[in-house]
Amino acid sequence: MTFNELNLIAPILKALETEGYTNPTPIQEQAIPILLQGKDLLGCAQTGTGKTAAFAIPILQTLHKQHAERAPKVVKTLILTPTRELAIQIGESFAAYGRGLHLRHTVIFGGVPQGAQVQALRSGVEILIATPGRLIDLMSQGYINLKDLSIFVLDEADRMLDMGFIHDVKKVVAKLPAKRQTLFFSATMPPEIQKLANTILVNPEKVEITPAATTAETVVQSVYFVDKKDKRQLLAHVLKDHSIKRALVFTRTKHGADKVVKDLEKVDISAEAIHGNKSQNARQRALGNFKDGKIRVLVATDIAARGIDVDLLSHVINYEIPEVPETYVHRIGRTGRAGASGIAMSFCDGEERADWRNIEKLTAQKIPVVQGHPYPMSEEGMVHINLPKNKDVVQRPNAIKQRPQRRFNSYAGNEKKPK
Numbered sequence: 001m002t003f004n005e006l007n008l009i010a011p012i013l014k015a016l017e018t019e020g021y022t023n024p025t026p027i028q029e030q031a032i033p034i035l036l037q038g039k040d041l042l043g044c045a046q047t048g049t050g051k052t053a054a055f056a057i058p059i060l061q062t063l064h065k066q067h068a069e070r071a072p073k074v075v076k077t078l079i080l081t082p083t084r085e086l087a088i089q090i091g092e093s094f095a096a097y098g099r100g101l102h103l104r105h106t107v108i109f110g111g112v113p114q115g116a117q118v119q120a121l122r123s124g125v126e127i128l129i130a131t132p133g134r135l136i137d138l139m140s141q142g143y144i145n146l147k148d149l150s151i152f153v154l155d156e157a158d159r160m161l162d163m164g165f166i167h168d169v170k171k172v173v174a175k176l177p178a179k180r181q182t183l184f185f186s187a188t189m190p191p192e193i194q195k196l197a198n199t200i201l202v203n204p205e206k207v208e209i210t211p212a213a214t215t216a217e218t219v220v221q222s223v224y225f226v227d228k229k230d231k232r233q234l235l236a237h238v239l240k241d242h243s244i245k246r247a248l249v250f251t252r253t254k255h256g257a258d259k260v261v262k263d264l265e266k267v268d269i270s271a272e273a274i275h276g277n278k279s280q281n282a283r284q285r286a287l288g289n290f291k292d293g294k295i296r297v298l299v300a301t302d303i304a305a306r307g308i309d310v311d312l313l314s315h316v317i318n319y320e321i322p323e324v325p326e327t328y329v330h331r332i333g334r335t336g337r338a339g340a341s342g343i344a345m346s347f348c349d350g351e352e353r354a355d356w357r358n359i360e361k362l363t364a365q366k367i368p369v370v371q372g373h374p375y376p377m378s379e380e381g382m383v384h385i386n387l388p389k390n391k392d393v394v395q396r397p398n399a400i401k402q403r404p405q406r407r408f409n410s411y412a413g414n415e416k417k418p419k
Contacts, residue, residue, distance in 0.1 A: 006032050009061055011100030016057075019096055025050035030207045032058050035183065040204035042197055043185045049209055052093045055079075055153050055183050060098045062151065063126055073104060073124030075144065077151040080130060080172060082159045084109040084280060085287070090129050090155070103127060110134040112280045118143050132160070132168035139175065146175055154200070157186040158193050162302075162324055166196065173200055187333070188326045219336035221344045221367045223356065225382065228349040230375040231319060232263045237374060238317070238345065239269055239297065246290065247315040249299045250331050252322065257299045260319060264297055271297035302327055310334070318346035321355045325362040345370075350381035 002023055003016050016022075024032065027045045034041055035058035045051055059077050066076065081087050091107040098105070105127035106120040114134070121128075121143050128135075128144070138144045152173075154160070160169055184197050184204070197204075226234050239247065249271075251257045257273040264271040272286040272295050290298040291310055302322065316335045322328050328346075335342025346367070348356045360366060 001029055007036065008032075008057065009064065011064070012057060012061060012097060015097050015099050018099075021053075025054075027051055027207060027209045028054045028057070030209075031055065034205045034207070035059070035181075036061060038062075038181050040182045040201045041184065042201055042204045042206045043183070044189050044207070045185075045187065045209035051155070051185050052090055053097065055155075055185070056090070056093050056097050059127070059151055059153075060094065060101060060103065063103055064101050066150075073126060074148040075125060075128045075146055076149060077127045077153070078130065078135075078146060078149055078172075078176075079128070079153040079155060080132060080135065080160075080169065081155040082131065082163050082165060084111060084131060085283070086156065087129050087131055088284075094127055094129070105129065108134050108138065109280075110137070111276075114138065132165045132172065136168055136171060139172075147177060149176055149180060151181045151183070152176055152200075153183040153185070155185050157184060157196065158188045158190060158326060159330065161190070161192055161196075162327065166192070169196070187330060190326070219332055219342045219344050221332065221346075221365075222370050223346045223348050223367050224370045224373055224375075225377040226347050226349060226373075226375050227378050227381050228351065231347050231349065232260075234347060234373065234375045235260070235317065235319060236264070236267045236269070239264070244315050245296065246293070246310065246313055247297050247317055248290075248310070248313060248334050249297055249317045249319050250322070251299060251301060252320045254301055256320065257301055260299045261297075264299075269297060270295040271299055273299045275301040302331070314342055316342070316344045318344070321346060321348050321352040321359070323355055325355070325358040328359045329363065350377065 003013060003021065006024065027043060028050050031041060031043055031054040035055065043051065063076055079090055081090060087107050087109050091105060094105045104125040106125045107129045108117045109131040110133045154169065160166060182201050184201055186193055224234060249260060251260055254275040254277045257275050261271045261273045272289060274283050274286045286298060289295045313335045316332050318331060332344035335344060
């Protein structure tokens with residue numbers, strides 16, 4: 001199927017062609033016709049499958065028809081998302097797909113002065129992309145009125161739960177008109193999220209591209225068992241492989257991210273950190289340097305797990321194992337996107353062994369163990385860790401394996417894929 005077969009208007013088709021897109025991803029192919037009919041949607045798909053375009057394209061088409069009827073510039077669509085980085089990314093997608101339409105959008109988030117955001121709102125926007133805290137703040141100040149809203153999108157709902165935003169989400173939903181179209185997207189569907197979906201959706205259509213908590217087949221995964229004190233040396237050892245052009249490294253804490261950057265700089269590996277204590281300008285600068293190849297390693301906390309979209313990112317390294325197993329799925333989803341190959345490497349110490357077992361249980365897979373590396377876990381650390389059988393042991397995790405792109409054959413011939 002091509003985008004031409006989805007009954008899209010000419011300006012959007014032209015914008016997609018300009019972006020180099022011809023074939024929709026599975027979630028786009030299924031979701032766009034449903035949303036153009038004005039139905040509620042519950043979408044479950046792993047990261048990197050094109051969820052943003054799946055809702056941005058039909059929203060733009062719907063609002064364009066309303067705009068043609070000379071509707072005033074009031075907020076007609078709200079997209080609520082958990083992080084600043086993801087909000088900015090969604091804003092860029094609306095700008096790209098809607099370049100031929102006379103629709104205004106703006107992005108609002110915390111961590112920066114509100115003046116420019118308030119000015120954009122006063123000028124009039126039809127599409128508002130927001131993080132929960134700043135949205136509620138500006139609503140309480142009277143700068144945002146959602147009484148004319150007709151479309152509401154809750155993106156990355158499970159991440160909202162992880163970050164403690166569920167109460168804020170409920171506050172926002174309570175301010176929305178009862179009559180509206182609601183789109184609910186999540187990479188995983190734990191019971192709490194399903195319960196929330198049941199309270200805000202009305203007779204929704206369901207689109208589930210992959211089972212909840214499924215990792216992409218195109219990502220080659222491995223785990224190193226290592227003592228905590230040796231992780232720094234192991235990371236430097238792994239990054240001696242110069243075929244690793246860019247690596248995204250995840251830590252649990254902001255302090256840990258800064259420490260990893262300092263350790264890498266000591267061994268002449270260019271790196272920067274991105275986390276909540278950094279200013280918005282610093283975070284965007286670090287991300288820009290990473291995308292442009294000015295730095296080789298970007299060290300991030302989980303606030304960036306769903307807001308970073310870097311073309312051809314080959315490696316994700318879990319320097320520390322996440323406590324929430326679903327977070328692992330989101331982290332490694334930064335690589336192997338849109339059918340490309342990628343590698344996910346995890347460093348697991350003795351204190352993290354229970355978290356690692358939870359990840360393997362959630363993903364229903366036994367992840368291969370790397371043997372023969374120079375920093376093996378001590379006997380004390382190996383207590384209670386059940387090593388897999390020999391067939392699950394790998395020796396060379398750094399070479400990206402070529403896998404058949406069964407899920408994304410429709411991308412053949414495209415240089416770029418919808419985000």
